[in-house]
């Protein structure tokens with residue numbers, strides 16, 4: 264059944280900027296009747312064709328596969344060629360704001376300089392690291408189960424939506440970011456690849472690597488291909504330990520510290536976790552805040568540490584179910 | 590209405606650094622006539638960090654916690670966004686993967702438990718809104734919060750990823766969440782709209798990436814301040830710890846003095862229902878609650 268086509272009057276506030284002539288970006292407003300059949304890309308086209316021929320944006324496949332058309336609408340990252348205007352109206356109302364993926368990287372209107380995205384991509388060795396026989400006797404078959412181990416990481420179209428929705432990318436220039444992490448996982452999980460240890464060392468680096476992720480799930484939420492970069496980041500964390508390449512630093516101890524605490528109390532000993540993670544010297548920098556917290560009754564002293572009931576069960580399970588070593 | 594009953598997974602912070610959160614949970618439940626049974630056997634959920642070290646152990650421990658709610662035949666409520674996502678994610682993974690569920694249950698059998706998948710898991714915020722009802726809460730307000738501009742801070746793990754939050758929990762739209770705004774309105778307050786309300790507070794990288802974490806906290810506080818908020822409210826004790834206790838680092842990172850009172854969602858409801866400030870533990874805040 265074909266549903267009826269409806270029309271809605273919508274106000275579009277659109278980010279405009281020309282790096283070569285404008286000192287600062289500004290917003291221009293366009294009003295138009297939009298039908299329920301239109302996607303964001305239709306509106307970008309109409310702005311260019313009906314209002315201003317100089318309006319610039321990227322698109323190529325208009326089929327959700329080239330990754331060129333990614334922009335933000337009211338802060339939500341979208342592929343312009345896939346996102347229906349009606350869904351956006353349902354979400355935000357009839358005033359919609361179009362922004363480039365990253366304002367500080369804007370070149371012209373919706374077009375940004377994606378250089379940092381590609382530099383990060385390059386950084387994780389995004390290729391099969393393998394000695395391939397030039398004249399093999401038989402094909403190098405990958406079983407369906409082995410292919411499934413990639414967990415759809417190979418579906419990435421490099422649109423940059425996750426990268427430019429990641430809050431850490433905005434703050435820490437070194438951070439490799441969700442798309443490149445998903446790519447690192449894609450090759451680490453490939454049975455034909457021999458470069459896993461090297462790739463693990465890259466994504467394990469303090470500052471740049473997976474440990475700086477704030478676990479906000481913005482990447483997983485925004486990805487139009489359901490790559491779920493956050494899941495891959497967790498897998499990379501696991502590989503760091505599985506391959507015995509964990510560094511002994513605050514980040515790794517912070518993860519491992521939970522196991523110690525649970526074994527002892529069932530619950531987390533917050534103070535001890537900070538001490539164990541930071542070390543006896545490093546913990547000193549937390550003292551000023553800790554004193555304030557103590558005066559407000561927010562610190563439990565070691566001898567008052569609460570414990571889970573049936574702690575013996577927890578201890579038994581920690582013993583029998585542990586799969587990692589540090 | 591039949592009396593609502595829940596199995597409460599308190600999480601660790603409620604027993605340690607945010608005692609006011611547990612106190613106010615009980616204060617609100619008592620006022621509303623909601624019965625709460627505490628899951629005293631529960632362990633830490635691993636706070637989204639244990640899984641980085643040992644994913645399987647994290648699953649087993651979370652499945653054990655859920656099993657205790659199931660044994661009581663009750664819906665589990667959480668009062669921490671991260672407890673919520675870890676527990677609900679465990680449920681999601683076990684319910685969708687029979688082999689994994691069998692492996693986990695093999696371990697649980699060693700201590701005479703079984704994960705079945707029969708208990709729902711939701712944050713107390715959504716139990717209040719979806720089960721108890723906003724209208725019902727509104728009708729019980731005795732001290733409307735009408736003189737306050739209140740900035741809601743949602744916290745990542747209650748709103749993303751959508752797929753999980755729709756399956757269990759509030760089913761919030763992560764790009765335009767409504768629950769706290771609606772709750773504020775029902776209590777007579779004015780909710781403040783600001784850019785950072787659905788963004789990250791930085792808590793989970795505080796030790797290993799202090800600058801990133803402080804920037805995110807600072808931006809959130811700044812966003813709320815710039816929209817004239819009198820105070821902030823959050824359903825997550827981890828966001829609360831960040832916003833309430835870390836203003837010195839946050840101010841340094843963003844180059845501006847950012848500090849304001851931050852209430853737990855339960856404390857806000859409690860205030861409007863006429864609970865005393867002792868019952869709500871308001872003295873346990875580092876950024877003093879100076880408006881009561």
Ligand code: SF4
Nearest residue numbers: 429476477479480482
């Ligand atoms: S979960 Fe991690 S990688 Fe993904 S957007 Fe958040 S900080 Fe970035």
Ligand code: SF4
Nearest residue numbers: 419420422423425486
């Ligand atoms: S992981 Fe998803 S959001 Fe990120 S670049 Fe690839 S397709 Fe785009």
Ligand code: FES
Nearest residue numbers: 325329330332344
């Ligand atoms: S135009 Fe290719 S993905 Fe949208």
